[in-house]
Amino acid sequence: MISLKKKTENKIVSSEKNQAKHIIAKAVMIFLGIFILLYILSFLVMILWTLNSSLKGDRLFTKEPFGLLDFNDIRWENYSIAFNKLTNSKFFESLNDYVYFDYWKMFLNSFLFAAGTAGMGIFMNFLVAYPMGRYDFPGKKFLFNMAILLMVIPVVGNMSSSLYVRRVLGIYDNMFLHIITASGGFGMNFMLIYGAVKSVSGSYVDAAKIDGAGDFTIMTRISLPMVFPLMFCLFMIGFTGHWNDYSTILVYLPSSPNLAYGLHLFRSTATTGDGITDPQVLAAYILVAIPSTIFWCVGQSFVLENYTVGGLKE
Amino acid sequence: MEEKVIGNQIKKKFPWKERIFIWALLAYPLIQLAIFYFYVNISAFTLAFKELNVDMSYKWVGFDNFVKVWADFVAPNSQLMTAFFNSIIKWLISFTIRTPMVFLLSYYVYKRMPGALFFRIVAMLPTIISSFVISLIFKSFMSNLPKLLATYGVQMPNVMAIENSQYHFGVSVIYAIWLSWNTAAIVYPNRMNSIDGSLIESAQLEGCSLLQELWYIIIPMLIPTFTTYTVLGVSGIFSDSGPLFALWSYRVAPEASNIGYFIFNKTTNTGGGDPTLWYSYVAALGLMTSVISVPLTFGVKKILEKADPMND
Structure with missing residues (x-):
């Protein structure tokens, strides 16, 4: 029998251990809070520094790169100069001439590429996810396992082959053809939409069938509206990603520079001279960042609440 | 699927209209997959056994290209070997620091x-503003930082300068980790929100601390999502070039390079000659x-799926 004294001692030790655990947990949370504060500051300092420096004259920036700007000499013209300098030219063999891409042309290319690629991608994902999630048919399990394998199998070094195939098919450097051929129906977005289609209650479908609805009507009037919020969320994420994608343009669509690729070319020019000052270069960075920031501000609450990822299983 | 009773058997009848509808939806995605995934990868496979002729046609050379790659890999001061190990080291460092x-x-x-809300917003900044713009801003900032520190008597080299290439690998790893917290800010918290609140409440009533709640309840529920991201990360070890191109364009020092950048550079850089010669x-x-990466990816997937307590 354990004496009363022993029981009390055990209780005190247990209570002290519990207190210690809570104290350690609090200490970890405080550490995380400090880490987050430093992380937020690191971004804010950099972005504020960029904004501050973009409004300086070149001499002041060279002398005091981290000093506050001179409020009596704010160089708003840095932005107009950067806007005009964000121009690229490409030689088109078909025209035997150079074509110039200013900010607005590159903006249009960015919009077409981002909206087209993201939209086509989501559409293709839905085309695959809907029948897979809604019906049971021969070959479904094979396709699903293939979808998982395609996500997991690493493919290294097929860029050269991809370029070769696109040149042979005549798709290379054509934005419209690239958009309709580049987006596959599988991948992470397929898994997410598949899960959403599966979660649509069968009772809605049964009720629609009783009313005489066919497969296409059920898809467009019942399932699609229900999974549309997730699809829009994925579209927003894809749009932002493709808006900022310069490597795909550089590799596959060099004649349709978007803002990100245009900035890459601008940066190359700026480092080799051409009378562009460092504050003007920073102003160009801000000009390229503005459109995507606005798009994100419009759609961000939607994305933040709806984006979640599960496991690689049915 | 309709059921039809024939005698004492129930036969499942698959309506033809439904079947046509299903395969009509799947047709184009499967054609796209066949051409731009399977054909491209089969073409990459056969391209590895060919060489470009002067007349721009390809001729079969057997394993010559593999021999060249291996020779470059084992050569003294091999750039390829450095790139290979940089890819692995970069992933290992990133995984070790990021996971906890x-x-x-x-x-x-x-x-x-x-500060959680601000963290969510800031962690998404590289996605919103463009990681490329962020990298250019980062480069400008870091290039000028030594001047600021010098005024306080602190000597710091310009780690972004081409001549200080010994710092480039470290900078690229730190930079990649610094930009990569969007899963912590969005994906995992959203997943945590789907956990039944009554589980958390009962744990708290039992006197569970925050860390115990995290370890015994939250993390087991996150394993499937963690598995997804880890497996995808492992599969991209050799294809991910990281921020190298954004930070240094085509002038990345060999000691900072990785396999993903090496491939991208050879395939697109016209400054080093005709890229098609390198295909x-x-x-x-x-x-x-x-x-290497295929069995590694499947191995990691198997291990993590075994570790998933939901699979017990």
């Missing part, structure tokens, strides 16, 4: 602790690294 921090940070956000070499290199 991602769980802790996402738990912090889930608990709506002070076969790169295809062979890709196949050789795939031989």
Whole structure:
């Protein structure tokens, strides 16, 4: 029998251990809070520094790169100069001439590429996810396992082959053809939409069938509206990603520079001279960042609440 | 699927209209997959065994390209070997640092602790503003930072300068980790929100501390999502070039390079000659690294799925 004294001692030790655990947990949370504060500051300092420096004259920036700007000499013209300098030219063999891409042309290319690629991608994902999630048919399990394998199998070094195939098919450097051929129906977005289609209650479908609805009507009037919020969320994420994608343009669509690729070319020019000052270069960075920031501000609450990822299983 | 009774058997009848509808939806995606995935990868496979002729046609050369890749790999001061090990080291460092921090940070956000909302917004900045623009801003900032520190008597080299290439690998790893917290800010907290609140409440009633709640309840529920991201990360070890191109364009020092950047550079950089001349070499290199990364990816997937407590 354990004496009363022993029981009390055990209780005190247990209570002290519990207190210690809570104290350690609090200490970890405080550490995380400090880490987050430093992380937020690191971004804010950099972005504020960029904004501050973009409004300086070149001499002041060279002398005091981290000093506050001179409020009596704010160089708003840095932005107009950067806007005009964000121009690229490409030689088109078909025209035997150079074509110039200013900010607005590159903006249009960015919009077409981002909206087209993201939209086509989501559409293709839905085309695959809907029948897979809604019906049971021969070959479904094979396709699903293939979808998982395609996500997991690493493919290294097929860029050269991809370029070769696109040149042979005549798709290379054509934005419209690239958009309709580049987006596959599988991948992470397929898994997410598949899960959403599966979660649509069968009772809605049964009720629609009783009313005489066919497969296409059920898809467009019942399932699609229900999974549309997730699809829009994925579209927003894809749009932002493709808006900022310069490597795909550089590799596959060099004649349709978007803002990100245009900035890459601008940066190359700026480092080799051409009378562009460092504050003007920073102003160009801000000009390229503005459109995507606005798009994100419009759609961000939607994305933040709806984006979640599960496991690689049915 | 309709059921039809024939005698004492129930036969399942698959309506033809439904079947046509299903395969009509799947037709184009499967054609796209066949051409732009399977054909491209089969083409990459065969390209590895070919060489470009002067007349721009390809001729069969057997394993010559693989021999060239291997010779470059084992050569003294091999850039390819450096790139190979840089890819692995970069992933290992990133995984080791990020894994515990991602769980802790996402738990912090889930608990709506002070600053969690700002963290969510800031962590998404590289996605919003463009990681490319962020990298250019980062480069400008870091290039000028030594001047600021010098005024306080602190000597710091310009780690972004081409001549200080010994710092480039470290900078690229730190930079990649610094930009990669969006899963901690968005994905994991959203997943945590789907956990049944009554589980958390009963744990709290039992006197569970925050860390115990995280370890015994939250993390087991996150394993499937963690598995997804880890498996995808492992599969991209040799294809991910990281921020190298954004930070240094085509002037990345060999000691900072990785396989993903090496391939990208050879395939697109016209400054080093005609990129098409490198297609076969790169295809062979890709196949050789795939031989390593495919079993590695499936191995990691198997281990993590075994570790998933939901699979017990």
